[in-house]
Amino acid sequence: MQWCFSQVKGAIDDDVAEADIISTVEFNHSGELLATGDRGGRVVIFQQEVDNKSIPEYRSEYNVYSTFQSHEPEFDYLKSLEIEEKINKIRWLPQQNASQFLLSTNDKTIKLWKISERDKRPEGYNLKEEDGRYIDPGTVTSLRVPVFRPMDLMVEASPRRVFSNAHTYHINSISVNSDNATYLSADDLRVNLWNLEVNDRSFNIVDIKPSNMEDLTEIITAAEFHPHQCNTLVYSSSKGNIRLCDMRASALCDQHTKLFEEPEDPSNRSFFSEIISSISDVKFSHSGRYLMTRDYLTVKIWDLSMENRPLETYQVHDYLRSKLCSLYENDCLFDKFECCWNGNDSVVMTGSYNNFFRMFDRDQRRDATLEASREHSLPLQPLKPRRVCTTTGGGGCGKRKKDEISVDSLDFNKKILHTAWHPNDNIIAVATINNLYIFQDKVSEPDSADDLSASDMMCTI
Amino acid sequence: MPQEKMELDLEITNSLVQPDGHLRRSNSAPMINGLSDTCQVFQREVLRSRRNSTTVVNRPNMVPSSPIRLPSTRLHQIKQEEGVDVMNRETAHEREVQAAMQMSQSWEESLNLSDNDLEKSASSSPRRIDFVPVSPAPSPTRGIGKKQCFSPSLQSLVSSNGLTPSPIPSPTRRFSRRSQSPINCIRASMLGPIKRKGEVDTESQPKRLFQGTTTMLSTDVSHLSDVSSCPSPELLDGSLSSVGSSTGSPGKMEGVSPSSSNSPFTSLQDLSPK
Numbered sequence: 001m002q003w004c005f006s007q008v009k010g011a012i013d014d015d016v017a018e019a020d021i022i023s024t025v026e027f028n029h030s031g032e033l034l035a036t037g038d039r040g041g042r043v044v045i046f047q048q049e050v051d052n053k054s055i056p057e058y059r060s061e062y063n064v065y066s067t068f069q070s071h072e073p074e075f076d077y078l079k080s081l082e083i084e085e086k087i088n089k090i091r092w093l094p095q096q097n098a099s100q101f102l103l104s105t106n107d108k109t110i111k112l113w114k115i116s117e118r119d120k121r122p123e124g125y126n127l128k129e130e131d132g133r134y135i136d137p138g139t140v141t142s143l144r145v146p147v148f149r150p151m152d153l154m155v156e157a158s159p160r161r162v163f164s165n166a167h168t169y170h171i172n173s174i175s176v177n178s179d180n181a182t183y184l185s186a187d188d189l190r191v192n193l194w195n196l197e198v199n200d201r202s203f204n205i206v207d208i209k210p211s212n213m214e215d216l217t218e219i220i221t222a223a224e225f226h227p228h229q230c231n232t233l234v235y236s237s238s239k240g241n242i243r244l245c246d247m248r249a250s251a252l253c254d255q256h257t258k259l260f261e262e263p264e265d266p267s268n269r270s271f272f273s274e275i276i277s278s279i280s281d282v283k284f285s286h287s288g289r290y291l292m293t294r295d296y297l298t299v300k301i302w303d304l305s306m307e308n309r310p311l312e313t314y315q316v317h318d319y320l321r322s323k324l325c326s327l328y329e330n331d332c333l334f335d336k337f338e339c340c341w342n343g344n345d346s347v348v349m350t351g352s353y354n355n356f357f358r359m360f361d362r363d364q365r366r367d368a369t370l371e372a373s374r375e376h377s378l379p380l381q382p383l384k385p386r387r388v389c390t391t392t393g394g395g396g397c398g399k400r401k402k403d404e405i406s407v408d409s410l411d412f413n414k415k416i417l418h419t420a421w422h423p424n425d426n427i428i429a430v431a432t433i434n435n436l437y438i439f440q441d442k443v444s445e446p447d448s449a450d451d452l453s454a455s456d457m458m459c460t461i
Numbered sequence: 462m463p464q465e466k467m468e469l470d471l472e473i474t475n476s477l478v479q480p481d482g483h484l485r486r487s488n489s490a491p492m493i494n495g496l497s498d499t500c501q502v503f504q505r506e507v508l509r510s511r512r513n514s515t516t517v518v519n520r521p522n523m524v525p526s527s528p529i530r531l532p533s534t535r536l537h538q539i540k541q542e543e544g545v546d547v548m549n550r551e552t553a554h555e556r557e558v559q560a561a562m563q564m565s566q567s568w569e570e571s572l573n574l575s576d577n578d579l580e581k582s583a584s585s586s587p588r589r590i591d592f593v594p595v596s597p598a599p600s601p602t603r604g605i606g607k608k609q610c611f612s613p614s615l616q617s618l619v620s621s622n623g624l625t626p627s628p629i630p631s632p633t634r635r636f637s638r639r640s641q642s643p644i645n646c647i648r649a650s651m652l653g654p655i656k657r658k659g660e661v662d663t664e665s666q667p668k669r670l671f672q673g674t675t676t677m678l679s680t681d682v683s684h685l686s687d688v689s690s691c692p693s694p695e696l697l698d699g700s701l702s703s704v705g706s707s708t709g710s711p712g713k714m715e716g717v718s719p720s721s722s723n724s725p726f727t728s729l730q731d732l733s734p735k
Contacts, residue, residue, distance in 0.1 A: 047613070063613065064611075064613060064616055065611075065613055066611045066613070067611050067618070068609035068611065069609065080551075080554050118610075152612055152614045152615065153612065153613055153614060154610050154611070154612050154619060155610065155611045155612070155613060156608045156609070156610045156611075156621065157608065157609045157610075157611070158607065158608040158609070159607075169539065188535060188539060189539070213539075213540050213543040214540070216536065216539065216540055217536070218536065219535055219536050219539065238534065238535070238536055275534065278534075334534070
């Protein structure tokens with residue numbers, strides 16, 4: 001695959017308003033819609049340009065389809081605390097009729113939004129002018145039946161359900177079940193099961209809060225339902241392990257069915273071991289056979305049948321291992337990176353610093369580092385892979401090639417935490433702090449040589 | 462003794478105001494402010510505003526390699542929160558708030574340059590600031606049934622009845638409501654009388670608007686009237702929503718007397734969180 005820049009959305013200026021910081025990115029099940037949430041509580045939905053879908057070079061053109069304010073800042077009066085409106089997660093429901101539905105959540109409240117189109121409106125009222133002013137009934141001499149006429153497409157977003165007051169701690173994950181009837185929401189200590197139709201009740205299925213808070217050693221960092229088995233869910237912890245629960249086993253799934261944990265490598269143990277082992281994201285593969293987890297330095301692929309160690313481990317930015325102390329000082333050690341699978345589970349992707357993002361091809365055992373930046377992005381031109389060179393004892397990188405950058409020059413404020421991959425196509429959405437980049441893989445001409453030349457090996461994944 | 466108390470209060474007030482003048486948004490762990498030395502340590506821990514759920518704590522004095530250090534993670538934040546029972550936490554919070562109020566009053570009295578005796582006596586009288594926010598409870602059903610409509614062709618929000626909207630409040634303006642959030646009003650009242658929100662145009666930054674394939678050119682919408690700065694009533698149903706009422710009538714904040722322009726805290730209003 002060669003990746004080409006397609007579009008970038010967002011403000012150009014470097015002065016980033018806090019409200020504009022993107023906090024989540026998610027494609028819907030068909031890939032036609034792409035939703036983003038930000039710290040200001042807004043959701044912006046992009047739609048794939050319909051006319052261009054058949055033209056391969058332009059198939060990844062996405063335009064704004066809808067935007068709405070999902071959550072607003074609130075105040076918890078009992079605890080005297082603010083509740084941020086930042087959208088933590090968005091999850092789409094599978095489409096069942098003409099409307100689209102998505103769940104969006106902040107720290108405390110989940111909302112189900114219905115996004116529907118309207119392209120006709122009634123015209124020809126007897127008592128109302130077209131602009132809404134009322135007509136004096138005395139002046140009406142004849143009656144007519146209003147008719148529906150086409151109008152400019154209007155996309156309505158309306159909140160259909162509000163699921164609130166179920167979480168004492170901050171919600172970090174939501175996941176729609178494959179049964180299309182339920183979904184889970186997870187906070188630091190509990191996982192709740194909701195029915196999409198019922199907003200005043202939820203079932204608690206996992207509760208790791210100890211009776212004595214002094215005994216608390218780990219918290220839940222992410223949770224997800226299995227893509228096909230509606231009884232199976234996983235949740236990850238701050239200690240780096242993942243628990244799989246079967247809801248058929250008991251009503252309360254405090255006892256896990258499987259525990260995925262890799263024994264710690266004693267040679268790598270450091271003061272920060274526990275912090276960097278904390279899992280920031282967990283994602284089932286589309287097939288449901290594998291599990292991907294992201295901790296601070298690595299991406300791990302687990303086979304659901306093997307609990308004692310991961311199947312594959314990919315180093316995202318191992319050159320940071322010697323910098324953990326300073327990363328702790330500037331709080332970067334607590335960044336929560338997400339990860340995602342491609343449609344056929346052959347490639348995984350995650351973000352890094354300096355607006356770099358990483359891809360790992362599981363089949364071909366290759367990886368690539370790409371950059372999301374305006375300077376290096378020409379439409380339809382392939383992205384050049386980037387390289388980070390670590391300073392060796394011999395006085396730095398030496399002759400640094402053009403696309404190389406040293407570890408010390410990395411900009412840790414430019415972090416890519418949220419990425420998403422189109423479910424059926426090689427189109428990816430990468431969120432920098434306040435911009436959304438869309439890339440597509442290069443469309444090869446039909447008569448180009450299929451065998452890879454040496455230079456191609458460098459550039460392709 | 463009064464000297465000691467003064468120093469402590471200073472520290473408490475400082476913690477509410479970040480160095481760059483922004484009012485601090487609390488993280489989920491409330492400030493545990495006692496008057497003992499041990500509590501001071503915890504106070505410093507929760508100074509940093511919350512960025513994500515793995516909480517972040519600024520500990521400039523600590524050497525990370527020290528074995529005695531407390532890991533500053535979400536885990537420990539939760540433990541802290543739960544450790545202090547609710548009564549103590551509320552008491553401590555009230556104490557902190559009262560101290561801040563007294564601080565602001567004493568500042569004002571000392572810095573008030575006006576010769577007007579009436580004004581002086583008014584400012585020195587104990588101000589009863591009602592801490593009950595303007596709405597009885599955060600309404601979880603706020604916004605139910607209210608549609609937000611967007612026109613992809615116009616690339617802007619439209620009114621829900623589908624008719625040609627005029628005037629359309631710019632979507633960017635619609636979203637720039639942070640300065641009128643009741644949270645900021647409440648916090649502002651803690652520090653004494655200040656200029657009303659409505660009088661100050663705090664939003665001058667370009668806002669975010671996605672337009673097609675090109676990137677956005679910043680749209681300066683600060684010239685739109687304040688009418689459009691109120692969130693559309695469509696967003697709010699009849700229930701008392703704290704957000705809606707805050708923009709509608711600053712006067713609802715009981716007990717906040719008209720601004721005293723000599724207050725040193727006036728400038729804070731301009732730098733309210735975006």
